[in-house]
Amino acid sequence: LIEARDPSTGTEALRDALHAVARGDRAAFETVYSRTSAKLFGVCVRILPKRSDAEEVLQEIYTTVWRKAASYDASLASPVTWLVMIARSKAIDRARTDDSERTAPIDAAVEVADDAIAGVAAAVQDDERRRLDACLGELEPERRRLVRAAFFDGATYEELARRSETPLGTIKSWIRRSLLKLKACLER
Amino acid sequence: MSATMPHEPFESGDLAGEYVLGVLDADERREVAARIARDFAFAREVAAWEARLAPLAAEIVPVPPPAYVWTRIRAELGHAPRATPEPLWQRLGFWRWLSAGALAVATASLVTLFVQRPAPTAPVAPPLVAIMALDNGAPAFVATIDRERGTMVVTPVTSWSDTAHVPELWLIPPGDRAHSLGVVATGKPMTVSIPPALLGTLGAQAIVAISVEPPGGSPTGQATGPIIAKGNISGI
Secondary structure (H helix, E strand, O other), rough: OOOOOOOOHHHHHHOOOOHHHOOOOHHHHHHHHHHHHHHHHHHHHHHHOOHHHHHHHHHHHHHHHHHHHOOOOOOOHHHHHHHHHHHHHHHHHHHHOOOOOOOOOOOHHHHHHHHHHHHHHOEEEOHHHHHHHHHHHHHOOOHHHHHHHHHHOOOOHHHOOOOOOOOOHHHHHHHHHHHHHHHHHOOO | OOOOOOOOOOOOHHHHHHHHHHOHHHHHHHHHHHHHHHHHHHHHHHHHHHHHHHHHHHHHOOOOHHHHHHHHHHHHOOOOOOOOOOHHOOHHHHHHHOOOOOHHHHHHHHHHHHHHOOOOOOOOOOOOEEEEEEOOOOOOEEEEEEOOOOOOEEEOOOOOOOOEEEEEEEEOOOOOOEEEEEOOOOOOOEEEOHHHHHHHOOOOOOEEEEEEEEOOOOOOOOOOOOOOEEEEEOOO
């Protein structure tokens, strides 16, 4: 996540800006947009193959941010997490109204990212991310790829089953067990 | 949908996790969204799953949206075309007022104003930015360049855990070698000066990069460690 450690420029500045947006501060809203829109558009573009859909959803995301900033609870989530999760939720909702699902095989879609993580892990790391990576690493590779594809592409069980050529019941069971394992691992 | 597998777990934690992961279909998502609104404990569970999976979002490559999206957002919300007032010295009215003969009155205040920031004689050059991303696309450092002052503010956007080494910043003009701009801070934004000779090379073809160097920076003037993050310079 985009989070500098310095409280004056990173998470806390964004948190303050969101609180200001909740009070109707338009300059703070522009700050939030300029600092986070590329990340949130990245989320949309990944989930929605059509660029015009991604642009419409980004617009919907930020009008929601303007209207719902008061409901942001800093004790529950960092500002970027809150924003990214709004973006994912809106983008996935839009993807569900559309028939143009991705058909690329799972392996081709996410294998590259898997390798890239290992390559950079040594120099720049984030504690939470390292922990999640470690717990994902405890899953079987095939299940890990499914979890990652679901997260990044917002793919349904049905889509995952089609793309990985695996029976739907098996996919559901794998994902559900993977979620339980992840939760247990992260709470250790 | 159900009873296809033995031992299918139905705990609320699972449903929240499935919702956050994004695997549910449209009807299931609507049901879950309604439940979030009325069931506080379940909403907490969803938030917990969001926190668990959020670190994955670091891998999402930022994609700057086209400028008209911001215009549309402001139009939809009924905001004025410009959300923040321009600085005084950039407003046309201010200069008209000056030229109308109030120069003497303004001189005293302008002296202090201009000491802090020279007034532009030409239109202000828009700032340039570069997102220096890791190989996996995750941003590591963000650079904002003020061409008039010849400075670059470099902000780390992820933590640096390698205490035995430091990040060194490099500017690579098109067709040229890498020029060191010095070691940058890992925990806070830092302003670095751009040598005047390199200022003219800043443009869409120029690259900024971060290499991993021994404390104090590269002893050779060339990068001695791996380039771990790089990005193109572009206008906002």
